[in-house]
Amino acid sequence: MKIIVCIKQVPNTNEVKLDPIKGTLIRDGVPSIMNPDDKAGLEAALTLKERYGGEVNVVSMGPPQADAVLREAMAMGADKAYLVTDRAFGGADTLATSTTLAAAVKKMEYDLIITGRQAIDGDTAQVGPQLAEHLNIPNVSYAEKIDLDGKTLVVQRQYEDRYHTVRVQMPCLLTALGEMNKPRYMTPGGIFDAYRKREVTIVTRADLDVEDEKIGLKGSPTRVVQSFPKSLKAAGVKEAALEPEEAANFIMEKLKEKFIF
Amino acid sequence: MNIQDYKGVFVFVQQVDSHISGVSYELLGKARELADTLNTEVGAILLGSNVEKLADNLAEYGADTVIVVDSEELKEYRTEPYAHSITSIVEKYKPEIILYGATAIGRDLAPRVSARLKAGLTADCTKLDIDEQTKGLRMTRPAFGGNIMATIISPEHRPQMATVRPGVMQRIAKRAGAKAKIEKPQIELTPNNKYVEVTQVVKKVVNKIDIMDAKILVSGGRGVGSKENFAILKGLADVLGAEVSCSRACVDAGWIEKDQQVGQTGKTVRPHVYFAVGISGAIQHLAGMEESDIIIAINKDPSAPIFDVADYGIVGDMNKIVPILTEKIKAEKAAKLGV
Structure with missing residues (x-):
């Protein structure tokens, strides 16, 4: 089985801080990581390869620094890595991003494409299903378990209050839930090879068969017109020196004041 | 167009x-x-x-x-x-x-x-x-x-x-x-390669109220410390007729189900009262609960950001405070009923 995993390099949003004066994001010094849902997708792909054979190739669209997550993926066990990068792709919203990725993926062989459910910087969950649409293949989102039955995949698809067992024909695209597995660590030999012996293939605008009107800022129907720090409500009373008994009394009092019981 | x-x-x-x-x-x-x-x-x-x-x-x-x-x-x-x-x-x-x-x-x-x-x-x-x-x-x-x-x-x-x-x-x-x-427009639905087959529908057994519908939530975070300690929160929730919810850390740790998670990657809630117990208050969590009418926070760490949004903040140990609070509410309720 030939599997392509789409991975994104993201800032670790847990460590993003706001500049209290300017109200802007402080991104300096915030480490970049492989998006967690994508990493789970990669782990799922590597597990499928171990069970059924084949290859696992990884694709990332982003600036040249995204090379790092592709090397990490190879150090975990991915076979080939492709970095889709060009200034012409800049300013893309999810539709233009998925169109660009589709143009890149069309040049590769695949039975299965796995993306993460969503990236922690944008949280949109849109690029996976959009990519499947451009490729005219079925997609199953929120996959939490994947098995193979001949040319058909059997996927456990999560919803809020239930799951569906879904049979889907390959080629197809799945979006992986971060909770579905615990991704393996890179191996020391894998890290050595990923950095010293292996190549990341660069894919640029010139390599893709896609119209200018469909990529980058031009190909993006949506546009950010304003961004602003989130305003939080003001803090209330803080009691820092109460004994447990007093603390319980304090809460009781407040609950009564508000007629909670 | x-x-x-x-x-x-x-x-x-x-x-x-x-x-x-x-x-x-x-x-x-x-x-x-x-x-x-x-x-x-x-x-x-x-x-x-x-x-x-x-x-x-x-x-x-x-x-x-x-x-x-x-x-x-x-x-x-x-x-x-x-x-x-x-x-x-x-x-x-x-x-x-x-x-x-x-x-x-x-x-x-x-x-x-x-x-x-x-x-x-x-x-x-x-x-x-x-x-x-x-x-x-x-x-x-x-x-x-x-x-x-x-x-x-x-x-x-x-x-x-x-x-x-x-x-x-x-x-x-x-x-x-x-x-x-x-x-009622006429729309042809003819199966093609993109039609998947649903062979099984398995509903999760939920005998609890959806946290989005709860009037009071007792929500725990990493500071609760273990799956077992959630029983302490459940105790408080039960006397108040509340539901138990949590932050992402607790789901990742496997202490509690994902459908009880509040926050950016969980659910958005706006209950009447939100108890944040052992929740530090990462911005991702606040995004899901800051519209609550009254936020009561209990946390050991006086610098936890949850205190910035809490109406009432208590710096202290939940293991000590919550059981006392539960007992006091229970006693008072019993007294009201004249038991």
């Missing part, structure tokens, strides 16, 4: 087992407001098998027209027949706006539709309004894990589409007896 040809605010009505999801009523409420501002109509898109009977409910909560596609192929949610139905409806009725719930269904369906129509889509919006000059839709959403808010427009494409987080918009007061115009 002549954007003047597109009129009306449409809502994708999510129904599961012929039960309309709460978020759909919330979206109808918002659509009503947007449509009134634009001086246009609210259309509800109702897809499923044997669902026409639900149309009156939609009228009572704001729909002027209900567009029904009734087919066995639409019985269980599947991406392709749903996406095909919606794109066919867009081609026929040309709405200027379509709203979807940001649910496990909406977040799969809306992107597939947007790519087919080459229309813009904004995910997980928390605010929607109409630009006074352009009459375009302004879609505001959190980004970077809730650290900033971004307002997004789709000026040159129609329909303008957004998914909206459940629990954020308000439904309108029920218009008892209201009737909607019913439309």
Whole structure:
């Protein structure tokens, strides 16, 4: 089985801080990581390869620094890595991003494409299903378990209050839930090879068969017109020196004041 | 594309087992407001098998027209027949706006539709309004894990589409007896390579109330320390008639189910009282609960950011404070009953 995993390099949003004066994001010094849902997708792909054979190739669209997550993926066990990068792709919203990725993926062989459910910087969950649409293949989102039955995949698809067992024909695209597995660590030999012996293939605008009107800022129907720090409500009373008994009394009092019981 | 040809605010009505999801009523409420501002109509898109009977409910909560596609192929949610139905409806009725719930269904369906129509889509919006000059839709959403808010427009494409987080918009007061115009467009649903087969539907056994509907939530974070310690929170929840919820850390640790998670990647809640116990208050968590009426925080760490949003903050050990509080409430309740 030939599997392509789409991975994104993201800032670790847990460590993003706001500049209290300017109200802007402080991104300096915030480490970049492989998006967690994508990493789970990669782990799922590597597990499928171990069970059924084949290859696992990884694709990332982003600036040249995204090379790092592709090397990490190879150090975990991915076979080939492709970095889709060009200034012409800049300013893309999810539709233009998925169109660009589709143009890149069309040049590769695949039975299965796995993306993460969503990236922690944008949280949109849109690029996976959009990519499947451009490729005219079925997609199953929120996959939490994947098995193979001949040319058909059997996927456990999560919803809020239930799951569906879904049979889907390959080629197809799945979006992986971060909770579905615990991704393996890179191996020391894998890290050595990923950095010293292996190549990341660069894919640029010139390599893709896609119209200018469909990529980058031009190909993006949506546009950010304003961004602003989130305003939080003001803090209330803080009691820092109460004994447990007093603390319980304090809460009781407040609950009564508000007629909670 | 002549954007003047597109009129009306449409809502994708999510129904599961012929039960309309709460978020759909919330979206109808918002659509009503947007449509009134634009001086246009609210259309509800109702897809499923044997669902026409639900149309009156939609009228009572704001729909002027209900567009029904009734087919066995639409019985269980599947991406392709749903996406095909919606794109066919867009081609026929040309709405200027379509709203979807940001649910496990909406977040799969809306992107597939947007790519087919080459229309813009904004995910997980928390605010929607109409630009006074352009009459375009302004879609505001959190980004970077809730650290900033971004307002997004789709000026040159129609329909303008957004998914909206459940629990954020308000439904309108029920218009008892209201009737909607019913439309039943003919849409061919012919299986192709993109039709998947649903072989099994397994419902999670839930004998608890959805945390989004709870009036009081006792919510635990990493500071609770273990799965077993959640029993302490459950004790407090039980005496208050409350539900237990949690932060992401507890789900990741396997202490508690994902459907009880509050926050950016969990649910948005606005209960009357929110107890944040051992929750540090990462911005991702605050994004899901800061609209609560009263926030009571208990945390050992005096510098925890949860104290910045708490109405009442207690610096202290939950293991000591919560059991005492539970006992006191229990005793007082018993006294009231004269036991």
